């Protein structure tokens with residue numbers, strides 16, 4: 140696309156810019172090897188990055204609009220690659236049970252947990268679901284999140300699963316962020332079903348309707364003791380692949396069922412959680428192109444161990460960090476806090492975490508034009524009240540975002 144000079148914007152006076160240029164999947168050591176630019180600028184046209192550079196070389200674009208970013212740190216927009224965004228209701232009534240040591244899977248067995256959210260979501264109107272999810276997306280935007288993967292899975296029936304995905308579609312049309320819809324009807328066995336086989340057959344029919352309506356890019360399943368077995372996960376995801384969907388898997392969160400190995404074997408785009416995967420399975424994942432999506436807010440909130448992030452990276456895997464926003468085990472939109480926990484509790488470096496919420500998160504979400512700031516990519520970036528990358532992890536628990544740009548347009552400004 141040819142653009143006249145006066146259609147360009149030049150963002151200059153950036154003290155430090157991390158463009159994340161280069162590989163679109165950063166595995167192992169590559170996650171920590173970034174090349175930041177000092178005294179940088181970004182030239183944007185038609186919503187895309189046209190050029191990045193340093194010093195005053197931007198001055199040759201004499202007729203472009205000049206925008207000073209006031210000496211800030213600039214990073215690619217953060218991508219939250221694992222959320223359960225659309226649901227009704229809240230579950231603060233379970234918090235004290237969890238703190239008293241009642242097991243999550245026991246809460247589920249007694250009709251709480253996911254099943255409580257399913258009841259609330261089935262009873263909610265499209266408008267109610269839309270408004271609640273819209274509020275969450277606004278919170279995410281304030282934390283610098285410019286793209287969000289959003290799973291269904293609180294319907295567990297045809298009508299409500301489609302309703303959730305239709306809400307995602309409308310949010311994607313109306314809000315500045317990009318949403319990536321994932322069908323996760325295989326999230327729990329709903330009340331009234333005895334046979335997992337019968338339920339998965341129903342979910343295959345729902346999947347046909349999802350395909351027909353072009354309502355999801357990915358299919359996910361909760362592979363866990365008391366939920367769906369490794370064999371059921373392999374079969375269901377294989378079926379989804381045959382229908383043309385990319386696949387993801389909730390793997391080895393509480394028990395080592397081999398979900399990580401299934402992800403590698405199927406060529407899944409991502410394997411998520413991985414708290415209890417065997418070392419052998421982590422190595423299989425590291426050899427594959429599957430992104431390990433790790434969710435430290437959930438570990439923090441449930442008082443559990445953190446996933447073996449350091450080990451995965453040392454084995455050569457591609458790691459992403461996401462919020463796992465959901466009303467039960469991670470009721471927070473604060474991806475910055477997840478990033479900080481990854482450094483403070485999981486042994487990752489700030490550079491590795493930055494790769495984990497940009498390029499690798501883009502890969503895990505199938506977003507090929509996002510995750511880095513180099514010519515041809517979407518001009519999605521975050522302006523932070525920080526002078527260097529370490530500061531973002533040092534000043535934990537607060538929001539350091541000053542401005543958010545999506546497609547070169549400012550969509551948020553705040554005083555941190």
Ligand SMILES: [Zn+2]
Pocket residue numbers: 221222223389463
């Ligand atoms: Zn999840």
